[in-house]
Amino acid sequence: MEASVDGIYYEPLLLLAGAVIAAPLFKRIGLGTILGYLAAGVAIGPVARLIADGEELLHVAELGVVFLLFIIGLELNPSRLWAMRRDIFGLGLAQVLVTGPVLALIAAAALGLSLAAAVIVGFGLALSSTAFAVQTMETQGTLNQRYGQTAFSILLFQDMAIAPLLALVPLLSPGGEGAEAISGSGFLLALASIAALVIAGRYLINPLFRLIASTGAREAMLATALLVVLGSATLMQVAGLSMALGAFIAGVLLADSSFRHELEADIEPFRGILLGLFFMAIGLSLDLGVVIDNWYLVLLAVPALMLAKAVLVYGLCRVFGNIHNDAVRIATLLPQGGEFGFVLFTAASGALIFSLATASLLTAVVTLSMAMTPVSVALGTLLLDREAPDEMDESFDGAGADVLMIGFSRFGQIAAQILLAGGCDVTIIDHSATRVRAVEKFGFRIYFGDGRRKEVLEAAGIRRAKVVAVCTNIPAVTDAIVDMIRSEFPHVKLYVRSYDRTHTLSLRARDIEYEIRETFESALLFGQKSLEALGTAEDTARAITDDVRKRDEERLAIQAVEGVMAGLDRMHVRPVTPEPLIKPSREAQRLDQAVNSE
Secondary structure, eight states: OHHHHHHHHHHHHHHHHHHHHHHHHHHHTTSOHHHHHHHHHHIIIIITOSOOOHHHHHHHHTHHHHHHHHHHHHTOOHHHHHHTHHIIIIIIHHHHHHHHHHHHHHHHHHHOOOHHHHHHHHHHHHOOOHHHHHHHHHHHTOTTSHHHHHHHHHHHHHHHHHHHHHHHHHHHSGGGTTGGGOOHHHHHHHHHHHHHHHHHIIIIIHHHHHHHHHHTOHHHHHHHHHHHHHHHHHHHHHTTSOHHHHHHHHHHHTTTSTTHHHHHHHHHHHHHHHHHHHHHHHHHTOOHHHHHHTHHHHHHHHHHHHHHHHHHHHHHHHHTTOOHHHHHHHHHHSOSOOHHHHHHHHHHHHTTSSOHHHHHHHHHHHHHHHHTHHHHHHHHHHTSOTTSOOOOOOOOTTOOOSEEEEOOSHHHHHHHHHHHHTTOOEEEEESOHHHHHHHHTTTOOEEEOOTTOHHHHHHTTTTTOSEEEEOOSOHHHHHHHHHHHHHHOTTSEEEEEEOSHHHHHHHHHTTOSEEEETTHHHHHHHHHHHHHHTTOOHHHHHHHHHHHHHHHHHHHHHHHHHOTTOOGGGSOOSOOOOOOSSOOSSOOOOHHHHHHHO
16 A cells, blocks of 8 residues: 555656756746756656656646636637637648648658658648747736737647648558548538537536536536536547647637636646646657757757748748737747647657657657747847837727827827816827837826727727827828728718828818817917017907918918919018008097097
């Protein structure tokens, strides 16, 4: 009995001790906890040989990835996920379809592999590590930033791609012995499983949680949370899809639930422990013998793989409209091989597409590329454009008001005070992250976003807005915003800050409701006060100001028809002989005539 108890606790104690020592140490020296877990696994397994069966542990530890995807799903409600569809099915699909064949050609040329083997190797290495990438972004606090969401979209499509890639294995095996196993029934089963999960999430899971919560049994709520995660993951696995994808879908379906925060709190401890165990299991399963026997090949393959993927991902991100800095961050975050590559390579070696030794070598390359991810991310920071505008998360929670203000420099800040003082609710968006961070401290409802993008205006609540105040200070930017709003959202009233006279004429030609030159009224007031300082009566100075304003409006009307050089006669270009500003009620008489008449 004593021996069996020792056997039960021996391995968990070693793993816990390794985690407690390595994770804080690596975190302290700046290498991150992920690399610490990997190092602990390598030290316990391949080096000290204290635990031999790392592969078996890896199967259990993969639940960490499952829980991780569930928690991410809880943060993404269906509407937000739908907004990411272009990155998921556009950029994600392109990354797999472009990177897979390129890596297959490189593998065939460098290793002399057969076509079938090269295809499996290429697409297997095209997949990146969801666990590594997401954990890295969570540690840095960048998962909800624009590039973090784009990187996650790519990873999500890769998780979905594992099902068709595994279906390729029997087709590519010698003689295609397993081809008969691939049929439309498998595809229908996958669709049916997803549909069943969606229906259960919408109509069964929330009532179940309400029922359990009404009993007050805290441990039953925890058990229900685990049941939902593991049940949805198992359902997807039975359908031939990834367990992580099932957990993610369940999380998304519960994102709008009133139990979301409680679920996240219940699952988080399991996620943290199992994810750390997952990274340690990767270190445990590393075959040092293969690495040592083929050290020169591994030494070349790891950097070649990471460089090729980084270049391809960067190029695709740029094609899909990402700015340089975001493309660099994504490219240096996703150059490693992924955990699903282990599954694909094991299946391929079992189908005799390539040897077990080749599978072990590929596993070693993927593992070492994972270990190099923190280095890749650090190198990526050296390639960033330091002069590029600061970026921040585009989150529009709570946005939407009668007035949508675009641009919040000095002009917008003053105009907003008038609106707020009049009892109007104002939603503000600005493209400067620095300005947003500075202004939001004062309590303004301001969001980071580019007003030239339709999806940003949608998220900021333009369909609800009665007035859109465009207060940007660059004419080209203002014109782009006005043109897009006039085309896509014709129902809103446009009030626009104009740059100068020419810009005013251009805006009026666009049939906006109101415009004003940014310096016009302040210059009028400045001139009026200067007149008063020179001795002109206040009423007279105000009347003169009104006259200049009226003449300017008349000149604008003439210029709109005859051109910018027309209407010069409406301008005061030299001192004007003072004239009564109010016509007298009767004609004036000379005083001597008035006396004589008496």
